[in-house]
Amino acid sequence: MIGTTYPHAPGFVAGDRPRIVTSRFEFDDAHTLDRYLATGGYKGLQAALAKSPTEVHDDVKGATVLGRGGAGFPAGVKWGLTPQAVWPRYLVVNGDESEPGTYKDRLLMELDPHQLIEGCLIACYAAGLSQCFLYIRGEMALAQERVATALNEAYAAGYIGKNILGTNFSVDIVLHWGAGAYVVGEETALIESLEGNRGMPRLKPPYFPAAIGLYGKPTIVNNVETLANLPWLMTNGVEAYTAIGTATSPGTRMVAVSGHVKRPGVFEIINGTTTFRDLLYGEEFCGGIRDDNELKAFVPGGGSAPWFVPDQLDLPFENKLVSAAGSMLGSGAVMVMDETTDIPAAALTLTRFYAHESCGKCVPCREGGTWLERIMRRIVDGHGSQRDLDQLIEVGETICPGAFPHAASDRLGLDAVPFPYKMTTICFVGPSAYAPVHSALTLFRDEFEAKLVQRNLIPVSVGGAP
Amino acid sequence: MARLNEANVVYAKEIIGRYPMPRSATIPLLHLAQQQDGYVTNEAIKHIGELVGASSAEVLGTATFYEMFKFEPVGKFVVNICGTMSCALLGAEELLHHAEEALGIKAGSTTPDGMFTLERAECQAACTEAPCLQVNYRYRYRVTPRDLDNLIEDLRSGRLDGEIPSHGTVARVRQHIPSERAVGAVPPDDVKGAPVWMPAPAPAEAQK
Numbered sequence: 001m002i003g004t005t006y007p008h009a010p011g012f013v014a015g016d017r018p019r020i021v022t023s024r025f026e027f028d029d030a031h032t033l034d035r036y037l038a039t040g041g042y043k044g045l046q047a048a049l050a051k052s053p054t055e056v057h058d059d060v061k062g063a064t065v066l067g068r069g070g071a072g073f074p075a076g077v078k079w080g081l082t083p084q085a086v087w088p089r090y091l092v093v094n095g096d097e098s099e100p101g102t103y104k105d106r107l108l109m110e111l112d113p114h115q116l117i118e119g120c121l122i123a124c125y126a127a128g129l130s131q132c133f134l135y136i137r138g139e140m141a142l143a144q145e146r147v148a149t150a151l152n153e154a155y156a157a158g159y160i161g162k163n164i165l166g167t168n169f170s171v172d173i174v175l176h177w178g179a180g181a182y183v184v185g186e187e188t189a190l191i192e193s194l195e196g197n198r199g200m201p202r203l204k205p206p207y208f209p210a211a212i213g214l215y216g217k218p219t220i221v222n223n224v225e226t227l228a229n230l231p232w233l234m235t236n237g238v239e240a241y242t243a244i245g246t247a248t249s250p251g252t253r254m255v256a257v258s259g260h261v262k263r264p265g266v267f268e269i270i271n272g273t274t275t276f277r278d279l280l281y282g283e284e285f286c287g288g289i290r291d292d293n294e295l296k297a298f299v300p301g302g303g304s305a306p307w308f309v310p311d312q313l314d315l316p317f318e319n320k321l322v323s324a325a326g327s328m329l330g331s332g333a334v335m336v337m338d339e340t341t342d343i344p345a346a347a348l349t350l351t352r353f354y355a356h357e358s359c360g361k362c363v364p365c366r367e368g369g370t371w372l373e374r375i376m377r378r379i380v381d382g383h384g385s386q387r388d389l390d391q392l393i394e395v396g397e398t399i400c401p402g403a404f405p406h407a408a409s410d411r412l413g414l415d416a417v418p419f420p421y422k423m424t425t426i427c428f429v430g431p432s433a434y435a436p437v438h439s440a441l442t443l444f445r446d447e448f449e450a451k452l453v454q455r456n457l458i459p460v461s462v463g464g465a466p
Numbered sequence: 467m468a469r470l471n472e473a474n475v476v477y478a479k480e481i482i483g484r485y486p487m488p489r490s491a492t493i494p495l496l497h498l499a500q501q502q503d504g505y506v507t508n509e510a511i512k513h514i515g516e517l518v519g520a521s522s523a524e525v526l527g528t529a530t531f532y533e534m535f536k537f538e539p540v541g542k543f544v545v546n547i548c549g550t551m552s553c554a555l556l557g558a559e560e561l562l563h564h565a566e567e568a569l570g571i572k573a574g575s576t577t578p579d580g581m582f583t584l585e586r587a588e589c590q591a592a593c594t595e596a597p598c599l600q601v602n603y604r605y606r607y608r609v610t611p612r613d614l615d616n617l618i619e620d621l622r623s624g625r626l627d628g629e630i631p632s633h634g635t636v637a638r639v640r641q642h643i644p645s646e647r648a649v650g651a652v653p654p655d656d657v658k659g660a661p662v663w664m665p666a667p668a669p670a671e672a673q674k
Binding site: 010011028052053054085087091097098099100101102103105106124126130131137138139140141142144145148149151152155156158160161162167168169170172173174175176177178179180181182193194196197198200214215216256257258259260264265266273278299303323335336337341345346349350353356357359392 | 484485486487489490491492493494496497518520527528531532533534535546548549551552554555556568588589590591592593594595596600602603604605607636637639640641642643644647648649650651652657658659660661662663664666667
């Protein structure tokens with residue numbers, strides 16, 4: 001297999017491809033200010049400060065820097081959603097990476113924290129954000145240490161704080177850290193948590209915290225990888241950025257492939273053109289399915305995403321195409337299942353995750369997620385009935401009424417139902433508990449039926465008598 | 467016991483001073499309390515409430531939402547074995563069972579000698595390095611049952627004490643904003659107008 005790995009960057013595989021956010025990963029001291037400055041660090045900030053905030057904002061809009069957190073919303077457009085003449089405005093950095101399968105933001109924080117800091121500064125300058133809160137997931141001890149060290153270095157060197165690089169641009173970056181709750185990755189829950197509350201998503205509208213966010217003020221919430229793109233963009237310019245990838249998905253993106261492949265890894269891939277087949281089978285990426293087994297299914301965009309089967313291998317990493325095919329690219333996390341996988345058991349690991357992580361605010365998620373988990377557990381343990389299969393769908397339709405997205409399958413003669421879905425919950429945790437159940441049951445119903453017991457239910461069983 | 471000690475109160479006030487609203491410091495202060503005592507005590511909750519201007523019930527309400535906070539003593543080492551999909555596909559269940567056998571406890575409990583608490587954790591963002599685990603939030607990757615046996619032995623003997631601090635300490639490096647460089651936090655409603663580096667609003671906007 002082709003590609004270079006480094007002991008200090010577990011999982012990362014470098015290749016002969018454009019590198020925007022991982023350009024320093026080869027250095028084991030990339031997290032230090034010295035190495036950062038020696039490799040073009042803080043040049044993007046200087047380039048930005050030489051322009052007006054509006055010009056920098058226009059560059060980010062012109063480059064169509066897509067959000068890397070999950071929704072894929074263009075960062076430049078998001079910054080423009082703040083109401084006019086309302087101040088102060090805040091930046092909250094979402095470093096609460098915890099979507100199942102996702103492993104990229106942690107690497108960016110551990111290996112190149114100054115790049116993230118520089119990205120924060122550029123965003124604050126362009127959008128007039130007067131304070132930045134860098135929220136790192138509580139369980140990431142090393143990321144917290146590396147970012148804290150980098151912040152201390154950058155303050156001392158004059159890159160953060162009052163009158164940055166001798167200009168009138170002044171901003172504080174405050175390191176904040178969480179304490180273990182997946183739902184806090186949702187941007188309004190992140191803000192609640194940052195205000196010192198239970199991390200429950202806020203009722204919508206307003207749909208974006210850009211209108212009403214932290215302390216009721218306009219707030220931009222950006223993902224770590226999104227911000228990490230900005231120094232390169234400012235240093236090299238919009239044309240160089242959009243020359244990589246496609247018009248609708250420019251630049252690169254980080255993707256983690258895990259599960260049953262020969263070489264699981266984190267890759268910076270070209271956006272928009274790289275296909276799932278390239279990624280799973282390419283010699284410069286994962287090099288094929290383990291033991292040369294057959295591919296059974298894969299999750300294309302984090303645990304929340306409906307599943308794909310081999311029929312979808314030739315789709316590229318392009319939001320619109322993947323949506324039309326019935327799923328989403330989400331957070332750049334691909335989880336691969338080979339022919340030996342017990343599909344209902346695999347789906348259960350995800351449903352259990354979302355049921356566990358429900359914050360309890362919306363009833364369909366709080367109750368429905370738990371129901372789904374218990375029914376799935378019963379089926380996997382060999383106590384399920386035909387009625388349970390119907391009940392999975394019934395519970396799912398309470399969370400997501402109407403047709404739920406799924407992939408096409410030649411084997412089953414199924415056409416795709418495109419993304420997105422309708423939902424009765426505030427955030428995506430509830431639907432995410434259902435997504436793996438729905439995908440598994442739609443694409444592999446035979447595996448569920450093979451596990452059912454052919455007898456009458458014991459009347460006390462959870463879920464009621466038939 | 468266990469209000470925040472003098473040194474921690476000094477640091478707590480430094481943390482509080484960074485935020486426009488003191489209550490934003492609640493979670494960092496809960497971590498500080500847990501670092502001091504290994505878990506979050508009732509007295510610490512009351513003390514944090516006094517520091518950030520919230521009731522004990524409000525601080526407890528926040529604290530109980532987050533899994534990292536413990537409200538009774540746990541082991542010196544909290545071993546979190548990930549069981550979500552990527553790890554499960556590569557043997558996490560078997561690893562957890564092995565850990566239960568090796569430590570003689572079920573997941574969710576603590577060994578009688580107070581050395582280990584074993585937990586079945588959810589995704590830890592190391593999916594390509596499955597199956598993975600954390601000991602006091604320090605990673606171990608691609609862990610085999612044999613690796614786990616060795617790890618337990620190393621932890622028991624104290625060989626890893628330099629690398630892995632006792633439960634409660636997460637990051638060992640703290641942010642310190644030098645006062646001469648700090649912009650300073652301003653209560654949100656005290657901010658009037660755009661930051662100085664922003665261009666003057668267009669006439670149409672100024673009239674609004």
